[in-house]
Amino acid sequence: MQRFLEKTSRYICTQHQHNLADICVVLPNRRAGLFLKKIIPGIVEKTTWAPDIFSIEDFIIHLSGFSLADQIDLLFTLHQIHQDIEKEDTHSFEDFLSWGQLILSDFNDIDLHLADAKSLFTYLSEAKAIERWNPSSATLSESVKKYLRFYQSLIHYYTSLHGRCIANKSGYQGLIFKRASGLIEQIIPNLKWQKVYFAGFNALTPSEQKIITTLVESKKAEILWDADDYYVSNSMQEAGYFLRKEIEKNELKKFKWVDEGFRKIIKEVNLIGVPNNLGQARYAASVIGNWAGTNTTTADTLSNAALVLTDENLLFPVLNSLHDNTPKFNVTMGLPIKLTVVFQLFNHIIRAFENADRFQSLNQNKAKGFYYSDIIVILQHPILFDLKGTNNSLNKIKKAKRAFYRPDEITPLFDNYQQEIKEILLTIFGHLTPTVSQLIENMIFIIGKLRKIINENVNEQSEAANPEIEYLFHLSGIFTRLQGLLAKHQICITLKAFKYLFNQIIQSNRVPFEGEPLTGLQIMGLLETRTLDFEKVIILSVNEGIIPPTSTLNSIIPLDIRQTFGLPGIMETNAVSAYHFYRLLQRAKEIHLVYNTEPDDLGGGEASRFIMQLEHELKQYQPAHIISKKIIHQPIPDITFDNIIVIEKEEAVYRKLLDKAKQGLSPTSLNSFIECGLKFYFSDIAGIKEEDEMEEFIESKTIGSIIHRTLELLYKPYINKALRADDINEMKQAAQQDIATAFADKYPGGEFTYGWNRLIKEVIHNFVEAFLKNEQKFLSAQKQLNRHLTILKLEHPLNAIIHLDITGDADIKIKGIIDRVDQIEGKLRIIDYKTGKVEKNDLTFDTWESFAISENKSKAIQVLIYSWLYEKNYSQQEFPFISGIFALQKPSIGLLSFAIKQEINENQQYLVDKTTLRKFEEILKEILTNLFDKSIPFTQTTNLNICQYCDFKKICQRLKLS
Numbered sequence: 001m002q003r004f005l006e007k008t009s010r011y012i013c014t015q016h017q018h019n020l021a022d023i024c025v026v027l028p029n030r031r032a033g034l035f036l037k038k039i040i041p042g043i044v045e046k047t048t049w050a051p052d053i054f055s056i057e058d059f060i061i062h063l064s065g066f067s068l069a070d071q072i073d074l075l076f077t078l079h080q081i082h083q084d085i086e087k088e089d090t091h092s093f094e095d096f097l098s099w100g101q102l103i104l105s106d107f108n109d110i111d112l113h114l115a116d117a118k119s120l121f122t123y124l125s126e127a128k129a130i131e132r133w134n135p136s137s138a139t140l141s142e143s144v145k146k147y148l149r150f151y152q153s154l155i156h157y158y159t160s161l162h163g164r165c166i167a168n169k170s171g172y173q174g175l176i177f178k179r180a181s182g183l184i185e186q187i188i189p190n191l192k193w194q195k196v197y198f199a200g201f202n203a204l205t206p207s208e209q210k211i212i213t214t215l216v217e218s219k220k221a222e223i224l225w226d227a228d229d230y231y232v233s234n235s236m237q238e239a240g241y242f243l244r245k246e247i248e249k250n251e252l253k254k255f256k257w258v259d260e261g262f263r264k265i266i267k268e269v270n271l272i273g274v275p276n277n278l279g280q281a282r283y284a285a286s287v288i289g290n291w292a293g294t295n296t297t298t299a300d301t302l303s304n305a306a307l308v309l310t311d312e313n314l315l316f317p318v319l320n321s322l323h324d325n326t327p328k329f330n331v332t333m334g335l336p337i338k339l340t341v342v343f344q345l346f347n348h349i350i351r352a353f354e355n356a357d358r359f360q361s362l363n364q365n366k367a368k369g370f371y372y373s374d375i376i377v378i379l380q381h382p383i384l385f386d387l388k389g390t391n392n393s394l395n396k397i398k399k400a401k402r403a404f405y406r407p408d409e410i411t412p413l414f415d416n417y418q419q420e421i422k423e424i425l426l427t428i429f430g431h432l433t434p435t436v437s438q439l440i441e442n443m444i445f446i447i448g449k450l451r452k453i454i455n456e457n458v459n460e461q462s463e464a465a466n467p468e469i470e471y472l473f474h475l476s477g478i479f480t481r482l483q484g485l486l487a488k489h490q491i492c493i494t495l496k497a498f499k500y501l502f503n504q505i506i507q508s509n510r511v512p513f514e515g516e517p518l519t520g521l522q523i524m525g526l527l528e529t530r531t532l533d534f535e536k537v538i539i540l541s542v543n544e545g546i547i548p549p550t551s552t553l554n555s556i557i558p559l560d561i562r563q564t565f566g567l568p569g570i571m572e573t574n575a576v577s578a579y580h581f582y583r584l585l586q587r588a589k590e591i592h593l594v595y596n597t598e599p600d601d602l603g604g605g606e607a608s609r610f611i612m613q614l615e616h617e618l619k620q621y622q623p624a625h626i627i628s629k630k631i632i633h634q635p636i637p638d639i640t641f642d643n644i645i646v647i648e649k650e651e652a653v654y655r656k657l658l659d660k661a662k663q664g665l666s667p668t669s670l671n672s673f674i675e676c677g678l679k680f681y682f683s684d685i686a687g688i689k690e691e692d693e694m695e696e697f698i699e700s701k702t703i704g705s706i707i708h709r710t711l712e713l714l715y716k717p718y719i720n721k722a723l724r725a726d727d728i729n730e731m732k733q734a735a736q737q738d739i740a741t742a743f744a745d746k747y748p749g750g751e752f753t754y755g756w757n758r759l760i761k762e763v764i765h766n767f768v769e770a771f772l773k774n775e776q777k778f779l780s781a782q783k784q785l786n787r788h789l790t791i792l793k794l795e796h797p798l799n800a801i802i803h804l805d806i807t808g809d810a811d812i813k814i815k816g817i818i819d820r821v822d823q824i825e826g827k828l829r830i831i832d833y834k835t836g837k838v839e840k841n842d843l844t845f846d847t848w849e850s851f852a853i854s855e856n857k858s859k860a861i862q863v864l865i866y867s868w869l870y871e872k873n874y875s876q877q878e879f880p881f882i883s884g885i886f887a888l889q890k891p892s893i894g895l896l897s898f899a900i901k902q903e904i905n906e907n908q909q910y911l912v913d914k915t916t917l918r919k920f921e922e923i924l925k926e927i928l929t930n931l932f933d934k935s936i937p938f939t940q941t942t943n944l945n946i947c948q949y950c951d952f953k954k955i956c957q958r959l960k961l962s
Helices: 004-015 030-042 056-064 072-090 093-112 117-131 140-152 156-166 171-191 206-219 237-251 278-293 314-320 341-362 372-379 382-388 390-398 407-414 417-430 437-456 467-489 495-508 559-564 570-585 609-621 651-664 667-675 679-686 700-718 727-744 755-784 848-852 858-875 912-933
Strands: 023-027 052-055 193-199 221-224 268-274 305-309 329-331 521-524 534-540 590-596 628-633 789-804 811-824 827-834 881-887 896-898
Touching: 004 023, 004 030, 023 030, 023 056, 023 755, 030 052, 030 278, 030 590, 056 171, 072 093, 072 156, 072 467, 072 495, 072 848, 093 117, 093 156, 093 171, 093 206, 093 495, 117 140, 117 156, 140 156, 140 789, 156 171, 206 221, 206 896, 237 570, 237 755, 268 278, 268 827, 278 305, 278 314, 278 534, 278 590, 314 467, 341 382, 341 495, 372 382, 372 390, 372 417, 382 417, 390 407, 390 858, 417 437, 437 467, 437 495, 437 679, 437 811, 467 495, 534 570, 559 881, 559 912, 570 609, 590 609, 651 679, 651 811, 651 912, 667 755, 667 858, 667 912, 700 727, 700 755, 700 789, 700 811, 700 827, 727 755, 755 789, 789 858, 789 912, 811 858, 827 858, 858 881, 858 912
Parallel strands: 023 052, 023 193, 193 221, 268 590, 268 628, 305 521, 305 534, 329 521, 534 590, 827 881
Antiparallel strands: 789 811, 811 827, 881 896
């Protein structure tokens, strides 16, 4: 079966073999014209002038004598009209943007479909008035009056915009098409072509229909349809929705053409489900590799194949997945500039100013500076980082732990940089609140500097292939375009409005790929396949919500009113998608429809209904078709422990271990060793630490430090005094100030006046308030019993020496900081504060033997080490005493104390005495003996739960889960 464009070419050449130059061919898009120009020379028998070939949009613009206006320019013009109409009620340009785009889109639809604008807007305003009608209220509120006045004034917006566009001979697509349709009878006598052929159309708008119908009735035109009996003859098939309407208007015998590709061409249809985009890309690459086979020297191997991407985000995964020996291919869709690293740099710069503006408004309009994370993101961006020199500044910013930097504080960091790089960074960070015009000038300046630096860093051969130069060129054009529009309309816009406009332009901006557009595999979007036929087709992301797209209607005109006035709705949009999909398949022989099986945040992962239709209906139409369905699961390897790491205690390692013993082993270090020997080695011997960076949001360990510091500040004035319940009232009043002081000490430069950190501050205050409330309740109860509590020590550092024979003459220092030591009823209490979860069974054990072998003894080890240290340093103190933890998450449960159940006294108390500490010391020595035994290497834990939150799990890879 002939391809559609080949059939069209032969038909036209047969009808006009001697006068092709007097013919015009109009196609749905420009790409189809490239293929037509290639086909015609192979059909004509002699040298002749080629016919004129247009896309439908270019053809109608040519007829109208108008030019297509810039959409952003139209937005500015519409805002000027808004100012003229609304006067003192004018919205800012920023607020106007949210609905200005919708109005332009609706105006375009109204004109494309030749709807009566005056009647429509009258109908709409009356419908809105009925919506707001309240029988119980005689008068309307001012806000309702403004609301209704807006809808009543829409016709004035419409007519004013029309007038300005006509005066400038430039307008939006709908206006141009409406104008051409209104003048078509006057245009026909001056038409330079003998005949115009409209080929490959489906859903014609009324304005297009009027133009084409008038030309056909004047014997000046003919329509060549691209249809198939499969979806045209089935009234339930949405793909034939518009074509059936055309057949109803014309006799079927006059309808050229309805082919039978779905009946006559036996198809092999593969319905493939693959998880995620990368999986789809790899599947496509494997199929293309099979198609190419061993003949990889010529692009003709795949000249009859197409890879269709319904989602442009698949472009990079596909290009990266294609095999190196894939024959030449052509990417027709262009690279979306929003996916390039160059765009990301300028997007980060805009975001830095946006955040600076936002923080200023939150700070009572006082400038705070550039947020540190914005600075780091910009300095770490690949383009700037590759230029060298930014590393020193990054280190200084990370170590400073400051949240904000004013321009005069950050620019000195760039003093020693290469001049070109210094100028770029000074341009970015030199002014905190530039106007939008200044910002655009700065962007253009930065692009110029980057292009100069990149050009100097590449040789002549690589310069042509350097994509960054091309991306920068396109971005420069975008900023220059915005600069010209702002100057033309003499308007000052906000940073937010500028970002909106910038992103609007970016969405539609693509960088074209260089190559031969008619050779090899075609990688393209679905719309670009119109009128093109391929024997082998792969379509990716054939998912519901992508094809057809999610059913949404962005319009200020409700669906029922749109239908009343003949404007398209969701059904029409779906019918267009269905036609593009089925038309591409009608002449194909081998088809691969690939969909993503991985659910997204909205519960996706569902195959398109088009796949379901093919699966259940196609073989009923033609039983010879071969349909196979397969779900490809990415294999999940077994959970294995094949990355065994063993660190022997060789001389250098053991020497560091002894050095650590002299410096002192803390409870945290010892618990780290008990949990995992390798973890202890990484942190305490190898000295591997997390990079000390500014916390953008307060981390849990910092929260603990702040609470500890706050409690220290609150209790400090009462050391060596009998603490009374009334004293707690004073602490409650001082809590906010002491929390602020603790923040300044433990979170220097951090911001906690708004956002997530403000919530964390409130949480900390609630922790402290709840603890103080429970403490006050406890003190009141003790007063009733004539008992008094005295604070003896706060955040008290201690150390002691323990001797092991295995270490020779070396002594081992044990050290720790006790959060609180107090005394009540003659008994000392050694107390540790914990902000994390603490349960009674964390500190209670049946016997000393069960304690020694328990995997859940880290908290008990800590409080017993504190008790042991206290006894070693204050041996003259009376015994026994209590050792325990205040669980700040549950202050109402009081002090959770260490206990061996077998040794609890008749008062249900467990008191730590010298016997207790001697038993614990034996267990401590056993732990230390294992640590300092040269024959026992550092190895990984066998408890995989410990690995979940380990800082070194990426190095260790103890859990191998893929």
